[in-house]
Amino acid sequence: MSAVWRASRAAVRRRRLQTFVIGLVVLLSTASIVVALALLDASSAPFDRAFAERRGAHVVATYDAAAVTDAQLAGHRPDVTAIAGPFRQATVDTSRDGNVPRLQGRPLTVVGRADPGGPVDTVDIWHGRWVTGPGEVVLNEAPPAAGYQARFRPEDDRVTLADGTTFTVVGRGYSISRTADAWVAPDRIAALRPTTVQMLYRFADAGTTSEVDGHVAALRTGLPPDALVATQSHLVVKETIAAGPGAYVPFLVVFGVLGLIVAVLIVGNVVSGAVVSGYRHIGVLKAMGFTPRQVVAVYLAMVSVPAVVGCVLGTVLGDLGARPLLRSAFLGLGFGAEVGVAPWIDVAALVGAPAVVLLAALVPALRAYRLSAAEAISAGSAPRPGRALRVQRALGGIRLPRAVSLGLGLPFARPARTALTMAAVVLGVVTVTFATGMSETVRRYSDLTDLKDTPIAVRPLRPDGGQPVTQRSVPEVEQLLRSVPGTTRVAGGLDLEVSIVGDREPATVYFVRGDVPAMGFADQIVTGRWLRAPDEVVAPSTVLHDHGLAVGDRATVRFGARERSVTVVGEIMSTAPGWPRMVAGWDTFERLAPNYRILPHEMYYALAVAPGTDTGRYLAAIRTADPGLDVWDNGGSNSYTTAVVALSTVLTLLLGLVAALGVFNTVVLNTRDRRRDLGMLKSIGMTPRQVVVMMVTSMAALGVVGGLLGVPLGMLAHRVVVPITADAANLSLAKALLQVWQPGGLALLAGAGLAITVLGALLPARSAARLTIAEVLHNE
């Protein structure tokens, strides 16, 4: 056995606790890295994976049916790897009456297609079946998020066109390439008078805009001019999708990046601390005749042993933990269960984590390499005179128990070591603060977008199809709902299409009544404020942009012959449930449309119920009270949100634990360094309790300062990173999502620094109190 290996093995055995700490830190850090990398990988990959699996179209081309023949299109295949079509395509308008609101009076792209499969653009039929006969249509809709079930009412299964033609919805499918709004059978499209033909293409190389543009240019060649009337790139579709259900992805990415940074920093901190604390031993080895290279090898081997063990176990742990978390988190993005931990992540963790450890050890080891034996032995053994010593002296005169004042002075004795410890504490507190805030933001975001405060939805049934119809007026329905045991709040809403004077585009205004502000709606304010007075509106930025409005602007809205001048007082989140629209108070509705006769089924009610209410019984009670009311549960467990919050929590805990271990390691090293002093103090009568008080005080002081520094830094990081992340995802974030801090919570977070250091110090302090004085003093 070589001398280097023998010395390394002896060092590992002698420093069992430190070896264990290094191994544990590397284990948890590696697990964090695996989860973080899997997160990063999964965040960027779901669309691409689903796109590949469903053979998405790189280019959706629309040709003028009068300018080209099907034979021409079928034979025109410049550089394509797969082609589908030609499919006849028509653009039709839906009726303003007889359709569900989101299909009222809007253009619909309908494609005649024989089946949902084919070489390009597999349509995922997630509900119902494909079209087979006349009068049937399949709508293109994304599947519901994980944890939600699609719920269709009779009116949802019918589409009426502007010319009165009615189709029955026989299925719902999802085209990741968004090739149509609806599909009908090929032999039925002719009735819709198609004027264009759709072709779907896949290419070998279409990863960039310029590549896609090149293929589009090639598609034009060889065909009559103006034959190609429109194209749609998969890159544009990807961007659009990423701004929709993928809104959580950037938050998860931030967690991933944070996990990586903290894990690397803490590993570096712990390992370099281990080497620095071993300088004396390094000096002894050199004095024994070890060459500088051998000394470096001893130390690298010493930290490599626990690092490799920790890394392997951490990879397995991270792998096992990441899979279920990611799978459930990304299921809600409509990308299926393609998400997992890619093999390259395991390889990267297995290679990267030991590499980080070796790199962290190499820097101080190389310093030891250059030191002479005498220098190494005395390195750091005598403090430099200066401000630190003056602080110590000043503390000796203050009216505190001497054990406390000595403890307060200890951090000043080794400024570099103190800085290292402080960095670990601050980093830990920043991490915990940031991650806690981020986790809370994600949770609130989910709650707001899901309107979790209003889990029960009620809509009066339509007066057709032989269903019972409520005879109650709007106030009567509201009163009835309030009277049902368990109801705590009731909000009502009515969509009304109005026109804005000077704007050709009509606008939908959602007029709200009841307990709306207290039910989470007011929390959706991004800028400005919620409604306070009549003739005020709030709207998402997309709506404001479409109508050339901004917060503070006034606009005149018209309904029938009446006009009201309204003020935009706030911008709300664009991800609020339902499609983006203006929101105004009921009093504004009464002033704008005093003679409007509200049909019961035009109203939508959201209810909040008392905690512990049996939802099933509650729904039954409403149905019994008025069979004309359709009532359903919008709430329930959203597994996606749960998974995202769980992921955030797991990463927060992992990072907090890693940071705490970093502190623990530093305290162990400090105690080791102070063995002689502790022995002397005990020899002159310092009691074990005083030893513990002194050591814990020395670290608690750092914990308090670390907490006071770390909390505002963590809050600042949250305040800076979250909006940047949201901007990157084209999200407007409500103020409430950034104001996640409560005084009590902040005090707890600040206390986290204290807790980390006290807990980290307690064990080594107690061990110091039990030191055998004789052994310590006589071994020096």
Added chain:
Amino acid sequence: MTTDATVVLLDGVRKEYGDTTALDGVSLSIRAGEAVAVMGPSGCGKSTLLNMIAGLDRPTAGTVVVQGEDLGRKNETGLALFRRHRIGMIFQFFNLLDDLPALDNVALAAQLTGSKAGPARQRALELLDELGIADRRNAYPAALSGGERQRVAVARALMNRPALLLADEPTGALDSRAGEQVMDLLLDLNQIGQTLLIVTHDERLATRCASRVVELADGRIARERTLEKA
């Protein structure tokens, strides 16, 4: 036999470290005002004996009574309080706190008992003055010579007016001149009534400072001799 004047009484003290026997049935008594030197070759058990008397270590068997207090009956806190009030210790390598100046190193012993900083520093200064290094009170240990450091250590040991001053190779790390000064110091202390136990292998120190020499060999008392002072 114990009398009121007996400061230290060891009876059949045995100490084992694994398979090694450091002390093997040592019985010894030291009277108040006596200066006893314990001598012997390396590994004979000198330092172990001192540790037992100081309450720094516990015997495997036998009893150690110092100033009427049976150390075997004390827990760690009790031993710490015992050392604080009854024992002063001087080490070969001084064992001063590097980050405190000389004055605060000395005052520390009193402050641990709860004394306020002002009175503690005042007494520390008086001691440093008596030991001739008051002008070095603000110097840190790293800036002191070996002799000066040991004087500071002596001052610290005397801070709480101990019944027994234990010195473990007090001149072992000093040059001959500084060693002479420390010997003079210990002699002076004994002459004013301070009970001394010195562990050393320096015959000159023993004969100059002690009135009795106990020689250990293989953990046992091999010989005791009383020295006549001139």
